[in-house]
Amino acid sequence: xxxxxxxxxxxxxxxxxxxxxxxxxxxxxxxxxxxxxxxxxxxxxxxxxxxxxxxxxxxxxxxxxxxxxxxxxxxxxxxxxxxxxxxxxxxxxxxxxxxxxxxxxxxxxxxxxxxxxxxxxxxxxxxxxxxxxxxxxxxxxxxxxxxxxxxxxxxxxxxxxxxxxxxxxxxxxxxxxxxxxxxxxxxx
Amino acid sequence: xxxxxxxxxxxxxxxxxxxxxxxxxxxxxxxxxxxxxxxxxxxxxxxxxxxxxxxxxxxxxxxxxxxxxxxxxxxxxxxxxxxxxxxxxxxxxxxxxxxxxxxxxxxxxxxxxxxxxxxxxxxxxxxxxxxxxxxxxxxxxxxxxxxxxxxxxxxxxxxxxxxxxx
Numbered sequence: 001x002x003x004x005x006x007x008x009x010x011x012x013x014x015x016x017x018x019x020x021x022x023x024x025x026x027x028x029x030x031x032x033x034x035x036x037x038x039x040x041x042x043x044x045x046x047x048x049x050x051x052x053x054x055x056x057x058x059x060x061x062x063x064x065x066x067x068x069x070x071x072x073x074x075x076x077x078x079x080x081x082x083x084x085x086x087x088x089x090x091x092x093x094x095x096x097x098x099x100x101x102x103x104x105x106x107x108x109x110x111x112x113x114x115x116x117x118x119x120x121x122x123x124x125x126x127x128x129x130x131x132x133x134x135x136x137x138x139x140x141x142x143x144x145x146x147x148x149x150x151x152x153x154x155x156x157x158x159x160x161x162x163x164x165x166x167x168x169x170x171x172x173x174x175x176x177x178x179x180x181x182x183x184x185x186x187x188x
Numbered sequence: 189x190x191x192x193x194x195x196x197x198x199x200x201x202x203x204x205x206x207x208x209x210x211x212x213x214x215x216x217x218x219x220x221x222x223x224x225x226x227x228x229x230x231x232x233x234x235x236x237x238x239x240x241x242x243x244x245x246x247x248x249x250x251x252x253x254x255x256x257x258x259x260x261x262x263x264x265x266x267x268x269x270x271x272x273x274x275x276x277x278x279x280x281x282x283x284x285x286x287x288x289x290x291x292x293x294x295x296x297x298x299x300x301x302x303x304x305x306x307x308x309x310x311x312x313x314x315x316x317x318x319x320x321x322x323x324x325x326x327x328x329x330x331x332x333x334x335x336x337x338x339x340x341x342x343x344x345x346x347x348x349x350x351x352x353x354x
Contacts, residue, residue: 082251137317
């Protein structure tokens with residue numbers, strides 16, 4: 001039985017040995033207001049952050065900035081989401097950060113974490129602005145905090161190479177056992 | 189020592205099968221990624237998966253589905269399996285499913301998976317999130333259809349990768 005071309009061309013996930021672990025942060029007891037990756041080398045083509053995330057208080061959002069840039073008009077954001085009953089979209093521009101859509105699940109939802117994969121494409125290219133994309137979601141099995149799955153994108157309007165990444169809880173600290181792993185992906 | 193990103197196993201079906209299981213999954217990695225190219229015959233029920241042979245009502249899932257004419261979202265709590273993508277729409281090997289299970293082997297958190305589904309015959313693109321309410325490390329993953337009798341087509345490939353953080 002033939003495999004359709006579009007499927008065949010998208011089967012490869014990553015070429016082994018082109019994908020390297022750069023650094024991992026796991027949040028300790030008491031939580032942390034933010035998590036940062038600094039001194040990111042420019043030796044890769046793309047970056048990827050793989051995370052599980054929780055709040056140490058109420059359900060919250062996790063925002064991203066690059067290179068310490070918190071300028072109020074440096075970022076834009078678009079999102080497509082499903083909350084279990086309806087689909088929706090969101091946009092915000094300009095703004096001072098990129099909402100990652102990797103939800104910080106409330107501490108009251110015991111043991112439940114969101115999961116997310118965030119890609120930063122062509123992060124070291126100094127000739128263009130930087131684009132992010134995220135697939136993320138959380139499910140609380142019917143708690144009042146609900147559920148959602150997100151496909152979102154962000155833009156940093158800077159041609160600077162990304163050398164640092166900061167992820168910050170919007171209103172609460174990032175909770176214990178939240179984990180963020182940064183990987184570098186090399187091109188051919 | 190596990191490398192950063194490596195294939196753990198591939199199962200290519202030599203004949204149609206009602207289920208496919210990855211068992212004895214090592215805890216040596218941080219995350220798992222599963223890539224499935226498959227078809228379904230007959231088309232009675234939704235594709236699903238379970239962890240560690242747990243058939244209790246310990247799962248929930250939410251999906252966002254694009255049908256070509258509209259976007260819809262569905263949710264199911266307290267289920268015996270993760271689903272959300274529906275049937276595959278064809279016996280041809282034309283459905284692609286990618287699933288990420290982050291921090292699958294820790295014994296502190298429940299496990300959350302995020303997945304993507306694309307089917308040309310079905311005319312659907314979808315993403316989902318599935319929760320397993322267990323702090324056990326995931327050591328096996330079993331794919332089947334909801335009724336347990338629909339089959340994955342011969343030639344289907346199921347590949348599992350391990351990703352290891354520093």
